[in-house]
Amino acid sequence: MLFKVEMKVNLPADMPAEVAADIKAREKAYAQELQQQGKWRHLWRVSGTYANVSIFDVTDNAELHDLVSSLPLFPYMDISVAPLCRHPSSIHEDDR
Ligand SMILES: O=C(O)C[C@H]1C=CC(=O)O1
Numbered sequence: 001m002l003f004k005v006e007m008k009v010n011l012p013a014d015m016p017a018e019v020a021a022d023i024k025a026r027e028k029a030y031a032q033e034l035q036q037q038g039k040w041r042h043l044w045r046v047s048g049t050y051a052n053v054s055i056f057d058v059t060d061n062a063e064l065h066d067l068v069s070s071l072p073l074f075p076y077m078d079i080s081v082a083p084l085c086r087h088p089s090s091i092h093e094d095d096r
Pocket residue numbers: 007009027028031043050051052073
């Protein structure tokens with residue numbers, strides 16, 4: 001199942017820089033692991049913001065919840081999720 005996930009990061013202004021750096025490093029490693037697994041299909045920065053638009057390819061809603069809620073930045077993000085299906089006007093044979 002494909003989902004569009006939008007994540008907006010809101011780190012507290014008073015968070016120590018080294019704490020923020022550690023969370024971001026762990027987030028990057030986990031995000032890259034999920035991309036290697038093919039579960040995090042697309043990851044795009046929203047220009048001019050500390051936000052991203054992502055496409056996840058997971059088995060079901062529960063797997064999406066498990067993956068997203070395990071992100072190290074999860075406590076500091078506003079997240080919105082939308083399920084996707086093929087568009088009838090798409091010229092592509094598959095969903096890639
Ligand atoms: O930077 C972000 O958009 C937040 C998050 C998503 C992947 C990652 O490495 O950090």
